[in-house]
Amino acid sequence: MAGVVRELPRLGGVVAVEGTPAWQLVFPEVPHEPSQLWLRDLAACDVSSSTLRSYGYDLLRWWRFLHVLGVAWERAQRGHVRALVEFLRESPNPLHLRRSPDRPPLGSVNAVTGKPNPTPGYAPRTINHQLTVLHAFYAFALDMDLGPLVNPVPQQRAPRGGRPLAHQNPLEPVRRPARAPYRQKVPKTLPRSLPNSAADALFSALRCHRDRALVALWLSSGVRASELLGLRHEWIDYGRKTIRVITKGSRSLEEVPASADAFVWLALYLAESGQDGPGMGPVWWTLRNPRRPLTYHAARAVLVRANALLGTNYSLHDLRHTAAIRMANDPNFSLVEVQTILRHASVTSTQIYLQPRLEDLIAKMADFHERRQAAAALPPVMPAGYDEAELAELLGLPR
Template identity: 50%
Template sequence: MTSTSFRPEPHLVVVERLGSVVAAAGPLPWILRDANGVEHPATSDYLRHMLACDYSPGNLRSYALALLRWLRFLRAVDVDWQRAQREDTRDFVLWMRTSAPARPAGQRVAGTVNPRTGKRCLGATFAPATINHNLAVISSYYSHQISQGSGPLLNPVPKRTAPRGGRAHAHHNPLEPFRQPRRGAYRQRVPQTSPRAIPDRMFDELFAAMRSNRDRALLALYVSCGARPAELLGLTGAMINYGEQLVGVIRKGSRALQWLPASPDAFVWLVLYLNELPTGLVTTDTTVWWTLRRPWRQLNYDALRAVLRRANEQLLTNWTLHDLRHTYAIRMADDPKVPLVSLQTLLGHAHLTSTQRYLLPRLEQVLAHARDHYRRQAIPEPAEHTPAENLGYDHGDLHELFGWQELRR
């Protein structure tokens, strides 16, 4: 069947969860297996290309999962990946806009607002940012295949619209205002959200819900050093400086080692956790974070999310690991003695504009200002009238100019 043949409406397409992305033992960290459990050669070739371009293993896994979703959809509509056309991309986007992704069990109704945190729960369909990410990966995948002489003659994903066919604002005149470029075909409008900090009272509840010294140490380090979740999980024994109370992390973008200060309380919980581990388990080259159940295994990101998910179920909240980083950043930004460029370095932002978003008024601040305004309107302040005698003018001059004495009578 070709892409122009009859097919059901995108929201009626049933996409089976066939195939998988698995870790590989060779130089390629991840491979994609099709519905038959066989490695997909075209995808592996593309991932090798991205690996040679110095993409991280985490990025390669994300790209492989996006391609797996695309291949599953093509299988459902009976279209070979080498014959995909623009109509297939259109239907794929429509399918993602109406289908339900896999969600962890126990979460509240999708799309609703959590009454305790004020944050929206995960939506019932794929998020706009996820759709745009999938389109970017598929476009890059077919660009590589076309350059290798395989795949369709035309990339099924339309290019992004940009001035002069290049990067947006690449040739911008600094004397003219910036204009938002038009979104490319099938790209979704991503809502702009402000970072939210965990209030101190609710953070204390979250900390009390931790079941082990390991989890308490992780939570205290996240909220006091501002590292990304994956960066702190890569902590080894050689990356802890107890004397200076510093932890070293490998930055996500530059992959450079950077030392970050942490609170004394975080180091207290860290030492309590390390004292519970067997002697010799944590060395200068091994990870600091291990599972609590034997056999000892390195704590990964999914296991850490499970720890936070259990706490959310207990507290009826929907906090995420990245909320801890937002909390750190907002606390530092509220301190007038912390320069913005210092906060940029601590957060590992490549551009200062990424750090400036923490200076914007937050929702709780705006609401507090509005409540103060309504309170002042409800109780008007008495007007202050200064008697003429207290102004310091001569009574004779006032009598000559205005007849003040007669007016008083």
């Protein structure tokens, strides 16, 4: 069946609406009632608006795929899910194909950073996310008796059946169950960060005080890009050198420290933009009229321009990784303290920053070989207490 589907039609859409939920799935031309019921149920469970939007697009892709096959969503079977996975593994991602022609080729590796650019197709994480959303939707549809008789998306099972890790003996090592059917292998990657020299070069490539203040705060505080863009004047404490941000996961207002240099650049930006007095409301604004609050895509464009100048491909999240690695490698910081500043729910999320950076390993390996070569070039040291002439004759060394 995968070979039958060559391209998905541009039918329906996910549109923003007033009320709850904040997003509506339209397919093909009217709201899709089962999808809306599920999104409304998720919204009542306090799922964020961005998550609802992401789930809506996953469902929309599934409806388009079934539309090409001519299969009603209530009659979908496991074979249709397998065909969807095969289609996603073989087809290009339309979002990746919309890149401007002056951007690096898809799938290439940046010569400066060593960081790969996006591939033309769907990433393994995207396919796994698609399957997770579909499984959750059909589980909801079965509970609400909306029509389907079985969940077409297979789930993870223990080796002998049942729920994974059920009745696990705490005295025995944990045996991780195999991946669920159709779930893709996700390559293990280390967090990408900027070396100190690269961070200095990036800072020098910025055009204005606003961009310098943003990058300085990202590099020193480790807050997420969207969290910093939501900063308000009343959440800045110049005396304590802290800012308050709404944490992405818990959505609670939390205080985060930053460097003194970051607050200097912030003060220069506020003075330049006429916001140096006491004020309320958003801190970050566009530079051109009509002035609007700075969005994530506009902030990302700042980094895209700097990348084009430097020949790099750093992302906004790399700045958070850089701040985290700097703190984790500082002997004055404990791992729990780094976890608190980054506001990770689990310390296991912070442990990934203890891995050494490739740039540091390359430098240490070069120094290691240089020291070995220098030690080999030195003349042998004669042990104290032996006659040099007798030792040279015994070892066959020149006198």
